[in-house]
Amino acid sequence: MHxxxxxxxxxxxxxxxxxxAAVFLIVFANVVGRYGFGSSFAWVEEVxxxxxxxxxxxxxxLALREGRLVAITTVPDLLPDTLATTLRWGIVIVMFxxxxxxxxxxxxxxxxGWNKETMSTGISRGIPYLAIPIGCALFLIQLLFFAKRFVAQEFEAGLDPEIEKLEV
Structure with a gap:
């Protein structure tokens, strides 16, 4: 499982x-094209x-598992351990x-949006809209793997040492 x-x-x-990286490359190429050669691509902003x-x-x-999401920790820090743990499980349930x-x-x-087209590229609007379910599914998967460590506060801001130390 690990x-x-x-x-x-x-x-x-x-x-x-x-x-x-793709955002950086296409925007950089468009800026060079616009100011260096007087020509730019209309689709770059949309993409x-x-x-x-x-x-x-x-x-x-990823931000959740690395402790980089905005959190108010004052209340759990003031509570006894049992209540703080219960509150954190409640937070996990609400996030889920x-x-x-x-x-x-x-x-x-x-x-x-699948049967509608985007303005500049002419692709189905459903394709860029896929970012929502893909991102939410990845968040849910990360939360399922990470919930127990989140509740126990067994993480530090930065890279997850459990993942980083594994050689695959």
């Missing part, structure tokens, strides 16, 4: 890295926007319910 988690984390990181949305949705689960709802709504959104 090997599966490791591969999912690596795949998730690669997807986010690809999306952000960059869609890739940034993909990167944000897919990066949310919210992201499961977002996954379901994201699938509906993809279905709604």
């Amino acid at each position: 090997l599966l988690e490791t591969w999912i984390v690596r795949l998730n990181r690669a997807l986010v890295a690809f999306a952000l 960059a926007r869609h890739l940034m949305i993909l990167g944000a949705f897919c990066g949310a689960g 319910a919210f992201m499961a709802t977002m996954l379901w709504l994201g699938i509906r959104f993809v279905e709604f």
